[in-house]
Amino acid sequence: MAIQLHRTVTVEVSTEIEQLTAGTEEFQRQSRIASTQKAYKSDWEAFTTWCDRLGYSALPAAPQAVSNYLTHLSQQGRRVSTIARHMASISFAHRAKGLPSPIESEYVRSTWKGIRHQQGVAAKQKAPILTEHLRRMVQVAPDNLRGLRDRALLLVGFAGAFRRSELVALDVEDLEMTQEGITITIRRSKTDQEGYGRKVGIPYGSRPETCPVRTLQEWLKQADIASGAVFRRVDKAGRVGVVVIKKEGKDEHLSDRTVARIVKHYAEAIGLPSESYAGHSLRSGLATSAAKAGASMHSIMNQTGHKGEAMVRRYIRYASLYHDNAATYVGL
Structure with missing residues (x-):
């Protein structure tokens, strides 16, 4: 990025400015969490490949080209949320180069409105894992180290109402044993990209077989995990894959996709x-189950970390579909 200087500067000052600019660009990169950066990069590569194939300019991109690309995505059966992310990626790429975003044009806005109208904008929510489901899921988990890990992951993910990214990012250093249970510190999350952090209490369960605290403690003990990632892969031989993964230079934490696969596996x-069902089913399941049991809005929001009431009210409405239902009063 060119910088206009109002006076002649020395080589030393020029070098300092370059270093500061590089540092600023790094802070800008850090302002977006890794998953968002990866999604933007993948979306942008898909757009540029499509543009090259049809002879369009990707940067800057004309509103007609972007609109045609959105139509292409819609015809491929992409969801509204996915198309919206592609739009954000295209817009970001232009703004990063100091160019106006083609997404702001009335032509693209009109196309986007038509796509939303055709597909509908209601989010396709995954079903919640309710308490009765969770009890059965942990019962069918195999009696081995991998099964123990899965039980701990399911129970802690449910009790903490964690997003799957929050769950797999946990380190042993984030856990604090208390008389009431375990206090877990979430260092960074989707709604806390600055890393202020928040604490979540996981109380002891009334049943040993479904107690998230006891199960997590047993997993850490049996897996011999004293520091670092809480949830890690376990191979077919029952070996916890820490040393091998670190030697390959990979992160020892499970991926968030693994959480979704585990939930789907036990649901089936x-x-x-x-x-x-998916990874979010644990988070929505705690909120829905708590609402069914009569928990207050404040109590649910305190556990989930929601800052607004809209989503929590959705969980409460789902939980109360058959409670005081008007149809029960008409004598059918």
Whole structure:
């Protein structure tokens, strides 16, 4: 990025400015969490490849080209949320180069409005894992180290109402044993990219077999994990893959996709349709189950970390579909 200087500067000052500029660009990169950076990069590569194939300019991109690309994504069956992310990626790439975003043009806005109207904008929510589901899921987990890890992951993810990214990012250093249970510090999350952090209490369960605290403690003990990632891969031989993964230069934490696969696997194991469940089902499941049990809005929000009431009210409405239902009063 060219910088206009108002006076002649020395080589030393020029070098300092270059270093500061490089530092600023690094802070800008850090302002977006890794998953967002990866998604933007992938989306931008897809757009540029498509533009090259059809002879369009990707940067700067004309509103007609972007609109046609959105139509292309829609015709491929991409969801509204996915298309919106592609739009954000295209807009970011232009702004990063100091160019106006083609997304702001009325032509693109009109196309986007038509796509949303055709597909509908209602989010396709995954079904919640309710308490009764969770009890059955941990019962069918195998009696080995991998099964123990899965039970700990399911129970802690549910009790803490964690996002899957928060769950897999946990380190032993984030855990603090207390008389009431375990206090878990979430260092960074989707709604806390600056890393202020928040603490979540996981109380002891009333049943040993479904107690998240005891199960987590047993997993850490059996896996011999004293520091670093809490949830790690376990191979078929029952070996916790710390040394091998570190030697390959990879992160020892599980991926957030693994959480989704585990939830789907155990949902299917107890007879639920796996396609209806994902990693978010643990988080929504705690909120929904708590609402069914009569927990207050404040109590649920305190555990989930929601800053607004809109999403929590959705969970409460779902939980109360059959409670005081008007249809029960008409004598059918």
